Amino acid sequence: MGCRRRAPASDLLRVVLSSGTLVPDPRRRLPGRGASVHPTPECLHAAERRRAFARALRLPGGSSAPVEVGPLRDHVLGTSS
Template sequence: MCIACRRRESQSSLQRLVVTEDGGTRIVVDSSRSLPGRGAWIHPAEECWSAAYKKNAFARAFRGAPAEPPDSPCRIHHSEKSG
């Protein structure tokens, strides 16, 4: 289920998020889907990412984790545009 729009979706069409604990707590996009730890799922769509930021859905998905939200891959994609 997507943490932003809460729609049921097969995991193959969602991105996996996971909390890492390397010198802090941070949520990262687990693009290889192989990182250990508790996972959450989100659509790789800008609307879901911005909704998740607004609703703080990341913190809610990882209950109790004072985790920094991940960088949106959509934003990264946008910044790659030239011109």
């Protein structure tokens, strides 16, 4: 989603929206529509810059819909270091 490179689902991190906040779903079990992103800071930054989360999760308001990425960013930065 961020870097637009294809990868097996096992290499990607599933993300879901919960109360306006993007939540990582590494076990792929949370309910709702999900989007997948490489669990790297570069890919996350690209997805944020392109406003891809709102489109991928089909939020009302499209790419202008506000989403909080704090917990997702903490997860990605914690797993990449």
